[in-house]
Structure formats: C-alpha cells, structure tokens
C-alpha cells in the first residue's frame with residue numbers, strides 16, 4: 040500500500056500495488072506546474088487508487104491544447120497548492136508527482152522527457168535515457 044498526501048495534509052490518497060517507474064519531465068508546462076526543474080511523473084492504476092480524505096479540496100486546471108489532445112491537466116489542493124494525482128483521460132491511469140508520496144517505494148527514475156525544453160540552469164547528471172520530446176508510452180502501461 041502506497042500513501043500520499045498534500046503539504047497541508049488535508050488531501051490524502053492510497054494506492055494498492057506499485058506505481059510505475061518515474062519519468063522526469065522537463066517540459067515548460069511541467070516546470071511551471073511544479074516550480075521545479077522537472078516534474079517526477081509516475082502512473083498508478085485507477086483500479087487501485089482511492090482518495091482517503093479531502094477530495095472536496097481537489098481543484099483541476101486544464102491548459103489549452105498546444106499540438107494535439109489530450110489536454111494538459113493538473114490537479115492541486117485548494118488549501119496548500121500541492122500537485123495531486125490527476126486522471127489521464129482515455130487510459131486506466133492516474134498521473135502523480137512522486138514528491139507527494141509518503142510511503143517508501145522501490146520505484147526509481149528511469150528516463151527524462153522533453154529535454155529540449157529543459158531549464159537553462161539545470162544540468163542532467165545521470166546516465167538515464169533522454170528524449171527531446173514525449174517518449175513512447177511503455178507497452179505495459181497502454182490501456
């Protein structure tokens with residue numbers, strides 16, 4: 040069981056099973072959404088995902104479509120602004136940022152996405168695969 044929560048603790052969720060490996064996304068929109076150098080994105084199956092507390096504080100923002108659907112959608116806590124898991128339309132997955140997890144997980148970062156939009160002040164120092172744009176979705180996570 041993996042637990043996660045926002046900064047103020049008013050929103051809590053649980054995931055049965057594991058989350059996917061983490062993709063560090065350097066896209067401009069992901070940097071804006073997090074305030075960080077990248078968004079550490081993991082997926083969790085909707086089947087094992089449950090909101091424990093504070094679902095009413097969940098707020099969603101959908102950005103205008105840039106190139107092609109689906110739209111860029113973010114969820115956050117209305118109280119503290121922490122990024123929260125959001126459904127990926129047309130799939131069986133929730134996308135979450137690994138920094139909000141409270142439970143230790145064996146999941147590791149496995150690649151970098153949208154490196155062409157990387158912050159000028161950030162240097163990638165690991166040897167993980169890099170993709171200039173959106174990498175392909177691993178076959179096992181398509182649904």
Ligand SMILES: [Zn+2]
Pocket residue numbers: 045046047048049050116117118119120121
């Ligand atoms: Zn909060």
